[in-house]
Amino acid sequence: MASITLRSAVGRPLxxxxxxxxxxxxxxxxxxxxxxxxxxxxxPNPAQARSNLGxxxxxxxxxxTIRGELTSGNVTGALGYTPLSTAGGTLTGQLRxxxxxxxxxxxxxxxxxLELGFDGTQTVxxxxxxxxxxxxxxxxxxSSLRIGINGSSKVAIDGNVLNSLVAIQQSGNQVLxxxxxxxxxxxxxxxxxxxxxxxxxxxxxVSNDTRSTALNPSDLSAGVAFDxxxxxTDGLTDAGGQGYHGVMSWRSYSSGxxxxxxxxxxxxxxxxxxxxxxxxxxxxTWSAWQTFLDxxxxxxxxxxxxxxVLSGAIRVIGARLGVSDNNSFDRGYxxxxxxxNGVVLMNTDNxxxxxxTNGVLDRIKIDYLGRVTMAYQPYVWVRFSMTTTAGQWQKxxxxxxxxxxxxxxxxxxxxxxxxxxxxxxxxxxxxTAGSGSERYALGVALNGTRQQFGGGQLASGDxxxxxxxxxxxxxxNDFFEIHMYTANSMTFYNTSDHSFFAQVIYLG
Numbered sequence: 001m002a003s004i005t006l007r008s009a010v011g012r013p014l015x016x017x018x019x020x021x022x023x024x025x026x027x028x029x030x031x032x033x034x035x036x037x038x039x040x041x042x043x044p045n046p047a048q049a050r051s052n053l054g055x056x057x058x059x060x061x062x063x064x065t066i067r068g069e070l071t072s073g074n075v076t077g078a079l080g081y082t083p084l085s086t087a088g089g090t091l092t093g094q095l096r097x098x099x100x101x102x103x104x105x106x107x108x109x110x111x112x113x114l115e116l117g118f119d120g121t122q123t124v125x126x127x128x129x130x131x132x133x134x135x136x137x138x139x140x141x142x143s144s145l146r147i148g149i150n151g152s153s154k155v156a157i158d159g160n161v162l163n164s165l166v167a168i169q170q171s172g173n174q175v176l177x178x179x180x181x182x183x184x185x186x187x188x189x190x191x192x193x194x195x196x197x198x199x200x201x202x203x204x205x206v207s208n209d210t211r212s213t214a215l216n217p218s219d220l221s222a223g224v225a226f227d228x229x230x231x232x233t234d235g236l237t238d239a240g241g242q243g244y245h246g247v248m249s250w251r252s253y254s255s256g257x258x259x260x261x262x263x264x265x266x267x268x269x270x271x272x273x274x275x276x277x278x279x280x281x282x283x284x285t286w287s288a289w290q291t292f293l294d295x296x297x298x299x300x301x302x303x304x305x306x307x308x309v310l311s312g313a314i315r316v317i318g319a320r321l322g323v324s325d326n327n328s329f330d331r332g333y334x335x336x337x338x339x340x341n342g343v344v345l346m347n348t349d350n351x352x353x354x355x356x357t358n359g360v361l362d363r364i365k366i367d368y369l370g371r372v373t374m375a376y377q378p379y380v381w382v383r384f385s386m387t388t389t390a391g392q393w394q395k396x397x398x399x400x401x402x403x404x405x406x407x408x409x410x411x412x413x414x415x416x417x418x419x420x421x422x423x424x425x426x427x428x429x430x431x432t433a434g435s436g437s438e439r440y441a442l443g444v445a446l447n448g449t450r451q452q453f454g455g456g457q458l459a460s461g462d463x464x465x466x467x468x469x470x471x472x473x474x475x476x477n478d479f480f481e482i483h484m485y486t487a488n489s490m491t492f493y494n495t496s497d498h499s500f501f502a503q504v505i506y507l508g
């Protein structure tokens with residue numbers, strides 16, 4: 001069978017050379033069959049040979065005759081439409097090319113539109129009235145390549161700029177661009193990454209669960225971070241019984257070991273309902289955790305304004321500790337005046353300076369002239385009533401207290417309440433005139449043992465006994481007794497006129 005060229009696409013007619021080639025092939029095949037028919041003359045009915053070969057309706061025409069019969073009218077009538085010449089022309093209707101590529105189209109210099117669209121299954125080229133088409137057209141408009149839907153431009157390419165005229169999404173999510181990013185992210189008022197960002201957070205900032213990771217200062221980058229920690233991880237053992245706490249870390253500049261902007265700090269809170277802070281001291285070291293004071297714990301660290309109990313020492317460095325009953329001036333103060341002046345306790349007017357204990361105001365009082373009153377120093381004044389035994393030392397008895405305290409009348413002795421120096425004074429007056437031969441001696445015994453003594457002799461016609469004074473350094477709870485030696489028996493009375501007396505004074 002002869003090989004011929006055929007086309008089924010609209011708008012692509014056969015060329016003259018292709019028509020000539022087809023007719024040459026057909027005539028060759030026809031000639032071959034005619035030769036074969038001549039060889040069949042021996043058939044019973046040679047006249048029917050062409051019909052027997054299927055060529056009963058074939059006319060024997062030349063190629064030139066056949067080409068003459070291929071007029072445009074005959075072709076158009078045979079096809080049912082007017083084919084588009086490859087040399088150009090006007091296409092009405094639609095051009096469909098299922099599964100084929102369309103290429104080589106050019107737009108005339110008059111600026112007409114060439115549109116390529118899709119109607120769901122077919123590729124369409126349209127040259128007019130794009131607004132009425134229900135497909136996606138592509139066209140040129142004022143040097144801009146447009147892509148649209150139903151005649152509405154959606155994408156434009158202008159020079160080196162691709163401009164989308166509709167919202168751009170990725171997997172259903174809005175793609176950010178210069179026209180809409182402020183709806184989703186803060187806008188800068190400064191240059192670069194610097195500036196003021198007014199941020200309204202309606203959600204929450206996530207806390208990182210790094211409970212077992214101990215962070216060094218150099219592990220933090222500039223910014224603020226929130227972490228969940230086990231108390232033992234960063235040494236905050238006071239954070240509470242649950243064993244966990246939250247930490248906010250703040251580094252104001254740089255990262256790594258560059259601490260030129262200062263070391264970072266951390267704030268923490270836990271089940272103890274306290275706030276804590278610590279500060280970086282090196283690339284891998286922190287200060288100890290410090291506790292913030294509040295209304296529930298300040299009394300553990302500071303005295304309340306309305307009073308309280310202070311345990312431990314209080315130190316005032318480089319200033320005076322003032323005492324006042326108003327806001328105008330200090331009525332007194334305590335200060336270290338430096339050098340050899342030592343510590344000064346001072347009042348600022350002519351009122352006395354008093355030291356008190358156990359609720360008693362003036363244990364020691366110093367008036368504005370410097371006179372000291374020590375009204376509560378250990379002291380006693382006693383009188384004795386007894387008759388001595390001649391020729392021996394004996395303790396003076398029969399005591400009566402005139403004033404003072406700490407005298408043991410039952411044992412006729414003075415009990416020392418505190419350690420220190422005591423002065424003992426003893427003397428008296430004899431009720432009878434002396435003969436000049438009455439000798440005597442007075443002594444003081446400490447804890448029953450005489451320590452010091454002095455003596456004399458009564459003058460003839462006179463009876464005074466000379467005053468003896470003794471000073472001893474004793475311990476607390478020691479006791480004094482007055483001992484006397486007389487050559488002759490002597491009698492004393494505890495009256496004001498004829499008495500023997502003793503005084504004990506604490507010197508400090």
